[in-house]
Structures are given as C-alpha cells and as structure tokens.
Amino acid sequence: MGAQLREARRRIKSVQSTKKITRAMELIAASRIVKAQQRIAASRPYADAITDVVRTVTAPGVVSEDHPLTTPRETVGASALLLITSDRGLAGGYSANVLRAGEQTTARLREQGSSTVMPFLVGRKAVGFYRFRGRDVSHSWSGFSEQPSYDDAKAVADDLLENFVKGSSDGGVDEIHLVFTKFESMATQRVTVSRLLPLDPADVPETDSEEEAGQSALMEFEPEGAGVLDALLPRYLTARIYAAMLDAAASEQAARRRAMKSATDNADELIKKLTRDANAARQAEITQEIMEIVGGAEALAGAGRDQ
Amino acid sequence: MATMQVDLVAPDRMVWSGEAEFVRARTVDGEIGILPRHIPLLGVLVEAPVTIRRAGEGELVANVSGGFLSVSAEGVKILAETVEIEGETS
Numbered sequence: 128m129g130a131q132l133r134e135a136r137r138r139i140k141s142v143q144s145t146k147k148i149t150r151a152m153e154l155i156a157a158s159r160i161v162k163a164q165q166r167i168a169a170s171r172p173y174a175d176a177i178t179d180v181v182r183t184v185t186a187p188g189v190v191s192e193d194h195p196l197t198t199p200r201e202t203v204g205a206s207a208l209l210l211i212t213s214d215r216g217l218a219g220g221y222s223a224n225v226l227r228a229g230e231q232t233t234a235r236l237r238e239q240g241s242s243t244v245m246p247f248l249v250g251r252k253a254v255g256f257y258r259f260r261g262r263d264v265s266h267s268w269s270g271f272s273e274q275p276s277y278d279d280a281k282a283v284a285d286d287l288l289e290n291f292v293k294g295s296s297d298g299g300v301d302e303i304h305l306v307f308t309k310f311e312s313m314a315t316q317r318v319t320v321s322r323l324l325p326l327d328p329a330d331v332p333e334t335d336s337e338e339e340a341g342q343s344a345l346m347e348f349e350p351e352g353a354g355v356l357d358a359l360l361p362r363y364l365t366a367r368i369y370a371a372m373l374d375a376a377a378s379e380q381a382a383r384r385r386a387m388k389s390a391t392d393n394a395d396e397l398i399k400k401l402t403r404d405a406n407a408a409r410q411a412e413i414t415q416e417i418m419e420i421v422g423g424a425e426a427l428a429g430a431g432r433d434q
Numbered sequence: 435m436a437t438m439q440v441d442l443v444a445p446d447r448m449v450w451s452g453e454a455e456f457v458r459a460r461t462v463d464g465e466i467g468i469l470p471r472h473i474p475l476l477g478v479l480v481e482a483p484v485t486i487r488r489a490g491e492g493e494l495v496a497n498v499s500g501g502f503l504s505v506s507a508e509g510v511k512i513l514a515e516t517v518e519i520e521g522e523t524s
Binding site: 183 | 441445448461473500501
C-alpha cells in the first residue's frame with residue numbers, strides 16, 4: 128500500500144474518532160440544557176414572589192425614606208463589574224462573548240468617570256482571561272458554572288454588597304454592573320449588560336401575578352419602614368444573581384451543544400473529502416501497477432522477438 | 435373552615451403549595467398568626483419554625499432561616515433562603 132493511501136486512511140480513522148467524541152458531547156449538552164431549564168423553572172416561584180414584594184415596597188409613597196441601595200450616588204468613583212462565564216471551554220464563543228461585552232462595559236464605565244472598575248469574576252474562563260492580562264482576580268468564584276446553587280449566588284452577592292456599602296471613598300464601589308448570557312430559548316442566547324445596584328425601582332420587572340395596584344398603600348409592615356428594605360433588597364439582589372447564574376448555565380450548555388454540532392458536521396465533511404482523496408490514491412496506485420505490468424510484459428515480448 | 439392559598443418557597447424550589455387554614459410564623463416583631471382574609475402584610479421572618487395547618491392534611495412544620503412573609507388578597511407566601519421540613523402530622 129502506498130504512503131499516500133496509508134496517510135489518508137489514517138486521517139479518516141482519526142477524524143472518525145474525533146467525530147464520535149464531539150457527537151457524544153453534543154448529546155450530553157442537549158440533555159443538560161433540559162436539566163438547566165428545569166432548574167430555571169424551579170427557581171421561578173421564589174424569584175417571582177420576591178420581585179412582587181420588591182415592587183410593592185418600592186412603589187411610590189409606601190416607604191417614605193430613601194434606602195442606600197436604591198439611591199444613586201452623586202459621583203461614581205468606582206464601579207464593580209460582575210462577569211458570569213463558564214468553567215470549561217468547548218462552548219464556541221460563549222465565554223468570549225461575555226468577556227468582550229465586559230471589556231466594552233469597562234471602557235464605558237471609565238468614560239463615565241469611574242477611576243477603577245473592580246472585576247468580580249464567575250467561571251474559570253473569566254479568571255484565566257483576567258489573570259493572563261495581569262489584572263486583579265481577588266474577587267473570583269469558580270467550579271459551579273454548570274450547576275450553580277443559591278449559596279454560590281449568595282457568596283457573590285455578599286461580597287458585592289460589602290463593597291457597595293463601603294462606597295468608593297472607602298475602597299469599595301458606587302455602582303454594580305452585571306454581564307451574563309440570557310437564555311431566551313434553545314436557539315437564542317443573548318449577552319446582557321445591566322445595572323444591579325443602585326436598584327432602580329422602575330427596573331423591577333412585572334411578573335404575571337394578579338396583584339392589584341394600590342393594594343400596597345394599605346399594606347402593613349413588620350418592621351416598619353426601612354427595616355423591611357434592609358432585609359429585602361440584599362435578598363432580591365441575591366435572587367437576581369442566582370437567576371442570572373441559572374440562565375448562564377443553560378446558555379452555556381446551549382452554546383456547547385451548538386459548537387459540538389458544528390464540529391460533528393465539519394468532521395462529516397472532512398471524512399467525505401478524505402475518502403475521496405483515499406479513493407483517488409488507491410486508483411492511482413492500481414493504474415500505476417497496471418502500467419508497470421504492461422510495460423514489463425511489452426519489454427519481455429520485445430526481448431523475445433530479438434532472439 | 436375557610437382556607438387560603440399558601441406557598442412555602444425556597445430559592446431553588448417550591449417546597450409546599452396548597453390550601454391551609456392557619457399559618458404561624460415569627461417575625462422580627464414577634465409571633466404572628468394568619469387566618470384567611472388577613473389584611474395585607476409584609477413581615478421579615480427570623481430563624482424559627484413556621485407552622486402551616488393544612489386543609490385536611492394536618493400540620494406542616496418547617497424551619498426557615500429567615501426570609502419574608504407576604505400576605506395579600508391572593509394568599510400567603512413564605513419566602514425563605516433555606517427551608518427544612520421538620521415534621522408533618524396528618
């Protein structure tokens with residue numbers, strides 16, 4: 128067997144085994160999307176309920192005093208940027224897209240007057256990206272990007288709150304921004320940038336509960352006034368971060384499934400092309416052999432006539 | 435006896451949802467009991483057991499690690515960061 132043919136067959140085998148791996152990863156990711164979606168669905172009752180409560184309490188005229196977490200500061204000296212990426216690669220541009228949006232947001236915050244943009248990183252990919260560039264990675268969490276728990280979100284939220292409460296004059300931050308990949312559907316995931324703190328009551332999304340407007344004015348609070356907000360807003364922030372992590376986890380699997388699907392398709396193409404090459408090489412070899420035999424026979428016949 | 439809709443919710447799951455006759459919980463201001471048609475209320479819970487007297491199913495006692503009690507015309511929602519079912523009697 129000729130060297131060219133052997134080489135082509137060897138490559139076909141190697142591409143075939145790669146294809147098996149990417150195909151398996153595609154199927155695994157597809158089944159994990161479903162699980163991730165179930166986790167999103169399971170977290171919805173709490174998220175909706177706490178959102179309703181926050182909307183009720185922050186409605187105008189309910190709690191008279193302004194709360195530090197809802198009050199924009201006059202000058203923003205430093206901002207925090209929370210990036211949610213994955214721990215593992217092989218998910219196409221999933222983490223890269225978040226990191227790119229993070230770079231743009233960092234630039235925008237600097238333009239708006241933040242002298243420092245403090246990174247808060249979730250996922251090994253973000254940590255690697257920042258460490259490679261020699262930036263601060265002191266606020267980072269990883270190891271749970273595919274299956275975040277509420278406690279993971281709480282750890283992040285507590286660290287963010289601590290820095291927010293300190294304020295930029297004391298080495299903390301005045302604003303907190305979040306970049307994550309929103310899971311809109313199996314086919315669409317979008318990188319989303321939003322401000323977490325200070326909380327703008329107008330940003331609190333509507334849920335589909337039938338809570339009547341005006342009811343909040345009659346509501347009783349235990350404790351009165353700001354005490355409720357002190358307990359409520361940190362938990363609302365945690366719920367928002369938890370929801371973002373769950374969305375990001377589903378998006379990560381969807382991105383991985385898509386990346387692995389195109390890898391599998393590419394492997395198919397490559398196998399087709401290599402098979403054609405191998406066939407051509409085999410045919411060339413046969414032709415070559417026939418030519419040699421014919422040539423040899425003719426030479427023998429010619430030699431016989433001469434005698 | 436009249437009943438009300440009660441939801442006991444943790445961040446990652448709905449723990450219990452159904453009709454109940456009575457809910458007892460402890461807010462920062464003290465113990466509170468909720469019967470159907472209670473006025474709207476938002477309370478901050480402290481770490482303590484919450485008791486739900488379910489309609490026709492006996493009592494459900496759950497330890498909550500603090501959270502909220504929200505009473506509205508729709509019913510009662512108990513939001514807690516961690517919920518541990520302590521006991522059920524039927």
